[in-house]
Amino acid sequence: MLRVDRVDFGYGGPPVLRAVSLEVDPREVVCIVGPNGVGKTTLLRLIAGLLAPQGGSVRCFGNDPLLQRRADLARRLSYLPQDYRLTFPFTVAEVVLMGRYPHRAPGLLALETQDDLDRADAAMRRCDVLELANRRFDEISGGERRRALLAQAFCQETDLVLLDEPTSSLDPAHAITVFEALCAETRDRDASALVVTHDLNLAARFSDRLVVLHGAEVVIAGPPTDVLRAPETAAAFSCDLHVGTLPGTDTPFVVPR
Amino acid sequence: MKPVLTRGRLTATLALCFAGAVIVCILSPLIGIESVDGGRQLTLLDLGAVVEGIFGDKTVDSQLFVLARLPRVLAGAVVGAGLAAAGCVFQALLRNPLAAPFTLGVSSGASLAALLAIRLGLDHTAMGSSAIGMSALAGAAITIFVVWRIAHVGSELAPATLLLAGVIIALLCGAASMLVQYTATFSESYRFVRWMMGGLEWIQYGPLVRAAVPTAVGLLVLLTLSRNLNAMSAGGDAAASVGVDATRTTTIGFFAASMVVGAGISVAGPVGFVGLIVPHILRGLIGPDHRALLPACMFVGAGFVVACDTVARLVLAPAQLPVGIVTALLGGPFFLYLIVREKTRARLWGG
Numbered sequence: 209m210l211r212v213d214r215v216d217f218g219y220g221g222p223p224v225l226r227a228v229s230l231e232v233d234p235r236e237v238v239c240i241v242g243p244n245g246v247g248k249t250t251l252l253r254l255i256a257g258l259l260a261p262q263g264g265s266v267r268c269f270g271n272d273p274l275l276q277r278r279a280d281l282a283r284r285l286s287y288l289p290q291d292y293r294l295t296f297p298f299t300v301a302e303v304v305l306m307g308r309y310p311h312r313a314p315g316l317l318a319l320e321t322q323d324d325l326d327r328a329d330a331a332m333r334r335c336d337v338l339e340l341a342n343r344r345f346d347e348i349s350g351g352e353r354r355r356a357l358l359a360q361a362f363c364q365e366t367d368l369v370l371l372d373e374p375t376s377s378l379d380p381a382h383a384i385t386v387f388e389a390l391c392a393e394t395r396d397r398d399a400s401a402l403v404v405t406h407d408l409n410l411a412a413r414f415s416d417r418l419v420v421l422h423g424a425e426v427v428i429a430g431p432p433t434d435v436l437r438a439p440e441t442a443a444a445f446s447c448d449l450h451v452g453t454l455p456g457t458d459t460p461f462v463v464p465r
Numbered sequence: 466m467k468p469v470l471t472r473g474r475l476t477a478t479l480a481l482c483f484a485g486a487v488i489v490c491i492l493s494p495l496i497g498i499e500s501v502d503g504g505r506q507l508t509l510l511d512l513g514a515v516v517e518g519i520f521g522d523k524t525v526d527s528q529l530f531v532l533a534r535l536p537r538v539l540a541g542a543v544v545g546a547g548l549a550a551a552g553c554v555f556q557a558l559l560r561n562p563l564a565a566p567f568t569l570g571v572s573s574g575a576s577l578a579a580l581l582a583i584r585l586g587l588d589h590t591a592m593g594s595s596a597i598g599m600s601a602l603a604g605a606a607i608t609i610f611v612v613w614r615i616a617h618v619g620s621e622l623a624p625a626t627l628l629l630a631g632v633i634i635a636l637l638c639g640a641a642s643m644l645v646q647y648t649a650t651f652s653e654s655y656r657f658v659r660w661m662m663g664g665l666e667w668i669q670y671g672p673l674v675r676a677a678v679p680t681a682v683g684l685l686v687l688l689t690l691s692r693n694l695n696a697m698s699a700g701g702d703a704a705a706s707v708g709v710d711a712t713r714t715t716t717i718g719f720f721a722a723s724m725v726v727g728a729g730i731s732v733a734g735p736v737g738f739v740g741l742i743v744p745h746i747l748r749g750l751i752g753p754d755h756r757a758l759l760p761a762c763m764f765v766g767a768g769f770v771v772a773c774d775t776v777a778r779l780v781l782a783p784a785q786l787p788v789g790i791v792t793a794l795l796g797g798p799f800f801l802y803l804i805v806r807e808k809t810r811a812r813l814w815g816g
Contacts (some may be wrong), residue, residue, distance in 0.1 A: 258702055282708030289706070295560040295698045296753035301469050306696055310708030317756040318692045319472055364707065 209234050209269065209400055210255065210368055216263030217250060224250050226424040227264065232368065236400045237391055239411035239432075242421035242444055248404040249290060251421070252370045255402070256287040268368065282310035286364040288357050290372040290404075294345055300356045301341040304328045307364035324363075331363035332356075334389045336382065350377040358386055362393055369393075369401045375410060383407065387414040408449070408462040412436055420444050433460050470754045478757050482764035489768040490542055493775040494534035498782035505782060540668040540676065541774045541788070542767035544733045545743075547680045547725040549766020552740025553747075553759055554687055554722040557694040558715050559624045566726040566740035569631030569719070570608045573638035575730045578604020580645050580657045597660065598672055598731040605727030608634060613719060622715045663736035663789030665774050676732040683725035684763060690718050691755035698753070738793045739766055742800045749803060769796070 210232040217225040224247040232238050240248050253259045254266055257273030266273060268285055286307070294303070308324040320328075332338040335355045340348055345356065354374055361369050369390070375383040387410050394401055405411050411418055411432060418435040420428050422444035428435050435441055436451045450463040495510045510526045518527020548566050555564040567573070582588060582600035616622060616630040646654050693714040696704040701711035729736070743766045744758070751757050770788065773795055777786040 253702070256702075256705065258705055278705055278710040279708035282706065287702065287706040289700075289702045292699055292703055295557075296695075296748070298695070298698065298753055299469070302695070302754060303699075305469060306699075306707050309692060309696055313692070316688055317475070317760075319470060319475065319756065325469065360707075 209236075210402070211267045212251070212255065212264070213267070214264035215251075215254060215261045215266060217247070217254060217259065217261055223424050225254075228421075228424075228426055229264075230419060230426065230429070232400045232402055234367075234398050234400055235394055236416045237394055237414060238400070238402050238417045238419060239415035240402065240404045240419045240421060241406070241408060241411055243446070246421040246444075247424055248421055249372055252287065252372055252402070252404060256285065256370055257281060258287075279310050282364070282366070284367045285370065286361045286366040286368075287370040288361050288372060288374060290376070292353070292357055297344050297346060299341065300337060300343050300345050300348065301328065301332070303345045303356055304332055304337075304341075304359045304363060307331070307360040307362070310364065327365070328359070328363045331359040334362060334393070335359040336385055351379060351382060354378055355382060355386065358389070362389070365397065367397075367399050369399065371401060371403045373404055373406065375405060375407055383410060390414070408436065408464075409460075412451075412460040412462055436460070436462055470752075470757055475757050478751055479760050479764070482761045482768075486542065486764040486768035486771075489771050489775075490538050493538050493541075493771050494530050496775060496779065497529070497534075498779050500783070507779070536668050536670050536673050537665050537774065537778075538771050540665050540673050540732055541771040543673070543677045543680050544665070544729040544736055545739055545766040545768070545770025546684065546763040547729045547766075548736060548740040549743035549762040549769070550684055550687055550759055551722040551726045553744035553755070553762045554690070554694065554718050555740075556744055557697060557755060558718050558722075559628050560698070560700075561624075561628065562745070563741075564628070566722070566729075567735060567737070568635070569627065569723070570612055570635035570638060571605050571723050571726045572730055572735040573635040573642070574608025574611075575601040575605040575727060576657075576661060576735060577638045577642045577645070578607075579660055579734075580642050580649075583653050583656050583660070584645055584649050595672055598675075601734075602727050602731040605723065605730055608638065609720065609723040609727070613716070617716075620712060622712045622719075624715070627715070627719065659787070660734045662787035663734035664777075664785075664787040665733050666785050668732060672732050676728040679728040680725050683721045683728070686717065686721040687725070688759060690714055690721075691759045694718070694755040694759070695753070734787075734789070736770065736789045736792060738789070738796045739770055742796045743769055745800065746803065 212228060212230040214227045214229055215225055216223060216227060228251060242248055254261055260274055273281055305320055305324060305328050308320055332341060335358045337352060337356045337359055340352055354377055358374055375386055378386060390401055391414055393399060415432055417429060418432040419426055420435060420441050427444055428438050428440040433451060436449055442449050448465040450465055451460060453460050495512060497508050498505050499508045510530055514524045514526040515530045518524035519531060551566040555566060555568060556562065579597050579601040582597045587596040587600060612631045612634050616627040618626060646657060693709045696707050696709040697711055697714060704711045744762050747758055747761050747765060751761060773791040774788040777788045777791045780786060
C-alpha cells in the first residue's frame with residue numbers, strides 16, 4: 209500500500225531525513241513517534257506528495273505521489289496537517305464536507321449530493337462532533353476542531369490516512385474515542401493509517417506497529433511493546449521508559465522516568 | 466445561517482440577487498432629469514412606449530432607452546459584476562481581507578498605460594477615442610504577466626509572494642505615472658485625473674462588447690474554481706489533502722480575475738470600492754461558501770454599480786459625476802456601519 213524506500217530529505221541545512229524506509233500494509237495502523245524536530249511531519253508531507261524526496265523513493269499504491277493528479281490522489285490518500293487555520297467563517301459541517309470534494313461533482317458549482325451529506329453525518333457521529341455541525345469552525349475549541357478535521361478525513365474515505373498529531377489537544381476520553389474510531393474505520397474499509405503522535409500510551413495501545421524516528425533516521429520499528437522496551441527508544445527520547453500492562457488485560461502502558 | 470449549502474438554498478439566494486440586479490438594470494435607464502422652467506425635475510420614461518418602440522416603430526422613449534442609456538447601464542453591470550467577483554477571488558486566493566481587484570497592480574499598470582496614451586496623443590491619431598481604453602487593457606495585461614513572473618518561484622505561487630510582488634509593482638507604476646504626469650501639460654494631466662476617477666459616461670456598444678466578452682469568459686472560469694476557493698481557505702496543504710492543487714488554482718484564478726479587471730478598466734477606468742466591499746457584505750449575509758458567494762457577488766456587484774451610476778447621472782444633472790466617487794461615498798459609510806455593528810462584524814471575516 210505504502211512503501212517509503214531509503215528516502216533522504218533536507219531543507220538546505222543538515223539532513224532532516226536520512227535513508228528512511230517504511231511500509232504500511234492494508235488494514236494497518238502505524239504510529240510514528242520521536243522527539244521534536246526529527247522530521248516526522250516532513251516524512252508525512254513527503255508521503256502526501258507535498259515535498260519531493262532528494263534521494264530514494266515514495267510509492268503510494270505503486271505510484272509516485274508527485275506524479276499523480278491531486279484530485280486522483282485525494283481519493284486514495286488524505287492528510288490531516290498539524291496546523292489548520294481557516295480564513296473564512298465556515299461551519300463545522302462545511303469543513304467536514306470538504307472531505308467529499310475529491311469525489312464526483314455534478315454541475316458547474318459542484319454541490320454536495322444527499323449521499324455526501326449522509327456520509328459526512330456518519331463521520332461526524334463517529335468523531336462525536338455531530339452536535340457541533342452548525343457551529344462556526346473558528347469558534348469551537350482546539351480539541352473539537354481536531355475531531356471535526358478527523359471527521360473530514362473519515363468522510364473522504366481514502367485507503368490511506370495520514371494524521372499529524374490528531375490527539376494533541378484532546379481530553380483523554382476523546383483521544384481514546386479518536387483512536388477507536390480510527391481503528392474501526394481502517395478495519396471496516398480495509399484502509400490503513402499512518403499517525404504521528406507524542407502520546408506513547410495511545411500509540412502502544414492502538415497501533416499495529418510503532419516506528420521511532422531519531423537523528424533523521426528510523427532507529428527501530430516493530431510491534432509496540434517490543435519497540436517501547438528497546439534501548440534505542442529510550443535513547444531517542446533521552447529518558448527511561450517503564451512499560452507494563454494493565455492488570456487483568458493485555459493493554460500496555462508507558463511511564464517515562 | 467444554515468450549516469451547508471443545499472440546491473434549494475443556492476437557487477433561492479441567487480434568484481434573489483439576480484432579480485435585484487435585473488430590476489435595477491431596467492429601472493435605471495427609465496429614470497432621467499428634465500429641465501422644466503429653469504428647474505430640474507425627475508422624469509420616468511414610459512415602459513410601455515419603450516417596449517413598443519423596441520419591437521415596433523421607434524419612439525422617442527425607446528431611442529432614449531436603447532441608444533442613450535442602455536449601453537451605459539449594461540457597461541455598469543459588466544464592470545460591477547467583474548470587479549465584485551474579482552475582489553472576492555483575490556480575497557480568497559490571498560487570504561487577505563484587504564485584497565481587492567486593484568491590489569495586485571492591474572489598475573496601476575492600466576493607468577500608467579492610459580496616461581502614456583494620453584501623453585503621446587494616441588487618441589488624436591488613427592486609433593481614435595478607443596486608444597486610451599485599448600492602451601489600458603494592454604497595460605493591465607503586461608502588469609499581470611510581470612507580477613506573475615516575479616511571484617512564480619519554481620513551481621510554487623505563494624499568496625504572500627504574490628501579494629508583495631503585486632503591491633510593489635503597483636507602487637512602481639504609480640511612481641512612473643507621477644513622473645509622466647509631471648512632464649504632461651495641464652490639459653493632459655486633467656484628462657488623466659478624470660480617467661482615474663472612473664466613469665461610464667461615454668460608453669457605446671462597441672467598447673461594451675469588447676469588455677463584456679472577456680469578462681464573461683473570465684467569470685465562467687472563476688465559477689468553476691469556486692469550490693477550490695473554499696478548500697484553499699485552510700492553506701495549500703489542507704487544500705491538497707482534499708484534492709485541490711493550490712498553485713494551479715491560484716494561477717488560473719489570478720489570470721482569469723485579472724483579465725476581468727483589465728476588461729472593466731478599459732471601458733470605465735478604475736472604479737474603486739466595489740471589489741472590496743461587495744464580497745465582504747455578501748459574505749456576512751450568505752456565508753463564506755464561494756459556490757453561492759461568487760455568483761452572488763456578480764449579480765450584486767452589477768446592481769450596485771448600476772445603482773451608483775444612476776445616482777452619479779442624476780445628482781448634479783445635467784453635469785455627471787464619475788461613478789467611482791459615488792461607489793466610494795455610498796459604499797464606504799455602509800461598510801463602516803457593518804463593522805461598527807457588532808452583530809455583523811463577526812461575520813465579515815473569520816478567525
